[in-house]
Amino acid sequence: MKIKTKLNLGVGLLFLMIIILSIIASFYIFSIKKDTENILKANYNTLEYSRNMLLSLDEINVDKGKAIAVFETNLKNQIANITEIGEDKVTYNLQKSFDFLEKNRTDENIKSQIRQDIFEIMKLNMIAIKEKSDIAKHTAETANLWIAVIGTLCFLIAFNLLVNLPNNIANPIKELTASIKEIANKNYSQRVHFMNHNEYGDLAKSFNTMAQKLEEYSNSNLHKLSFEKKRLETLINNMHDPIIGLDNDGLVLFANDEALKIMGLKSEDVIGKLAPSLALTNDLMRSLIIKELESDIKNPRQKSLPMKIFADGKESYFEKETVTITIQSTGEDQTTTIGDVIILRNITVFKELDFAKTNFIATVSHELKTPIASIKLSLQLLEKPEIGKINEEQEQLIESIKEDSKRLLKITGELLDMAQLETGNIHLSIEKSNPYQMVKYAIDAVKVRADQKEIELIIDGEDELPDVKADSEKTGWVLINFLTNAITYSSNQSKIIVKLKRENSQVVFQVVDSGKGIDKRYKDKVFDKYFQIPGSNKSGTGLGLAISKEFIEAQSGTIGVECELGLGSTFYFKLTAV
Numbered sequence: 001m002k003i004k005t006k007l008n009l010g011v012g013l014l015f016l017m018i019i020i021l022s023i024i025a026s027f028y029i030f031s032i033k034k035d036t037e038n039i040l041k042a043n044y045n046t047l048e049y050s051r052n053m054l055l056s057l058d059e060i061n062v063d064k065g066k067a068i069a070v071f072e073t074n075l076k077n078q079i080a081n082i083t084e085i086g087e088d089k090v091t092y093n094l095q096k097s098f099d100f101l102e103k104n105r106t107d108e109n110i111k112s113q114i115r116q117d118i119f120e121i122m123k124l125n126m127i128a129i130k131e132k133s134d135i136a137k138h139t140a141e142t143a144n145l146w147i148a149v150i151g152t153l154c155f156l157i158a159f160n161l162l163v164n165l166p167n168n169i170a171n172p173i174k175e176l177t178a179s180i181k182e183i184a185n186k187n188y189s190q191r192v193h194f195m196n197h198n199e200y201g202d203l204a205k206s207f208n209t210m211a212q213k214l215e216e217y218s219n220s221n222l223h224k225l226s227f228e229k230k231r232l233e234t235l236i237n238n239m240h241d242p243i244i245g246l247d248n249d250g251l252v253l254f255a256n257d258e259a260l261k262i263m264g265l266k267s268e269d270v271i272g273k274l275a276p277s278l279a280l281t282n283d284l285m286r287s288l289i290i291k292e293l294e295s296d297i298k299n300p301r302q303k304s305l306p307m308k309i310f311a312d313g314k315e316s317y318f319e320k321e322t323v324t325i326t327i328q329s330t331g332e333d334q335t336t337t338i339g340d341v342i343i344l345r346n347i348t349v350f351k352e353l354d355f356a357k358t359n360f361i362a363t364v365s366h367e368l369k370t371p372i373a374s375i376k377l378s379l380q381l382l383e384k385p386e387i388g389k390i391n392e393e394q395e396q397l398i399e400s401i402k403e404d405s406k407r408l409l410k411i412t413g414e415l416l417d418m419a420q421l422e423t424g425n426i427h428l429s430i431e432k433s434n435p436y437q438m439v440k441y442a443i444d445a446v447k448v449r450a451d452q453k454e455i456e457l458i459i460d461g462e463d464e465l466p467d468v469k470a471d472s473e474k475t476g477w478v479l480i481n482f483l484t485n486a487i488t489y490s491s492n493q494s495k496i497i498v499k500l501k502r503e504n505s506q507v508v509f510q511v512v513d514s515g516k517g518i519d520k521r522y523k524d525k526v527f528d529k530y531f532q533i534p535g536s537n538k539s540g541t542g543l544g545l546a547i548s549k550e551f552i553e554a555q556s557g558t559i560g561v562e563c564e565l566g567l568g569s570t571f572y573f574k575l576t577a578v
């Protein structure tokens with residue numbers, strides 16, 4: 001029989017018995033209620049009327065008017081409440097006797113007759129009460145019997161389901177789960193053995209069929225897997241970049257010939273060994289498996305420096321890349337990490353080209369400074385009245401040449417700064433610096449330019465900020481660069497706010513403008529060398545923000561931007577408080 005059929009029959013029968021039990025209980029409770037109500041309505045009220053009539057009969061001699069009225073009222077109620085056999089005859093006799101008593105209220109014989117009639121009525125109702133109580137008792141006993149029988153049946157059915165059903169469902173599932181675990185552990189010879197004619201039997205047949213096919217597939221593809229493994233090893237060994245593979249425990253799974261060459265080790269000395277153990281005697285392995293430096297964690301924007309390794313008979317530069325390998329098992333949603341692959345990309349050629357480019361830029365920039373200085377000197381001489389009077393057109397030409405020479409001087413200055421940063425020749429004078437003074441210095445430097453566009457420069461700083469560890473000149477240069485960009489991209493008669501605040505152990509410098517903002521697509525690129533936002537002013541070199549980033553990070557600070565297109569930008573940097 002199918003599991004579904006068993007469940008339907010068992011639960012359905014139990015549900016039916018519960019409904020029958022509920023109906024029987026409701027029926028007998030209603031019957032008992034009806035019998036009780038009959039006793040209260042038909043008999044108890046009559047006894048109450050009779051008692052009141054007896055009391056009023058005793059008080060006739062004391063208060064005739066009131067007693068007669070009370071007796072008459074209860075007699076009328078009794079006439080309206082005649083329910084038992086023979087009660088009507090006695091009641092009407094009582095009425096006749098009462099009529100005689102009204103005419104002759106001192107007749108004791110009539111009073112005696114009235115008392116006998118009342119006692120007869122009370123007797124009839126007492127007998128009726130006993131009979132109806134017996135009926136209600138019998139009804140209750142019958143109800144108890146039926147409820148007990150039906151309840152016992154419900155209990156037996158529920159107990160049978162409780163004992164048998166969980167085992168019928170759970171035991172095959174346990175066996176199937178154990179078999180699945182064996183299959184997951186590549187024991188494809190595992191089979192399940194319950195073959196009942198139900199859903200579990202169908203599932204067992206399907207599972208055994210699947211296991212058999214997996215076993216056949218496993219046996220038939222081993223040679224293919226071995227071939228693919230050798231092909232992958234050949235491909236890895238023929239790659240020009242050093243590659244090392246590690247499992248989750250740091251065990252070296254493979255290392256190609258290039259990796260063995262730069263480590264100066266043989267394959268048997270590396271493969272199957274723990275990387276931490278190799279790191280004790282091999283400097284290169286120690287540098288490869290080392291975790292992220294604390295400075296990198298604090299400053300996630302800072303890129304790791306290239307590794308300098310002696311290879312190919314010279315000092316070579318390599319860029320380390322660690323790739324975490326994960327797999328997703330068939331039928332599972334979560335991925336599992338199985339190891340890491342360390343790749344060393346040889347960037348020696350690019351590094352040499354970068355050095356050549358930096359030296360060329362530094363040389364050209366330095367050489368350009370002399371003719372530019374000569375141009376500025378010549379312009380100053382032309383402006384002197386002793387040289388001669390100049391007309392309006394000549395004055396415009398001189399102003400144009402002056403602006404171009406300033407721009408050229410700024411560009412060559414930025415190129416020289418970048419060349420110094422790339423060659424590591426930048427010199428910083430780190431000392432205790434006052435944040436307010438650096439901000440005031442920067443605002444004074446750009447005030448004339450801001451006034452030309454009627455832009456209001458506002459300082460919003462917290463009180464009693466601590467000094468910071470910084471090179472005040474370089475930091476002031478960064479603030480001037482932020483303010484210059486903000487003035488350039490802000491509309492006339494707007495506001496630029498310089499905010500100063502403390503954040504944990506750092507002081508935050510912010511330059512907030514209400515310009516056109518920066519598209520989020522370019523947010524992570526604005527600090528790259530030579531990058532300029534599409535559609536922006538292209539008069540600069542694209543080096544200002546890159547130099548600012550190098551200056552701040554060289555002082556162990558962080559730099560960034562918060563922006564939204566159309567809502568302005570907030571450039572900021574953080575320096576350590578003293």
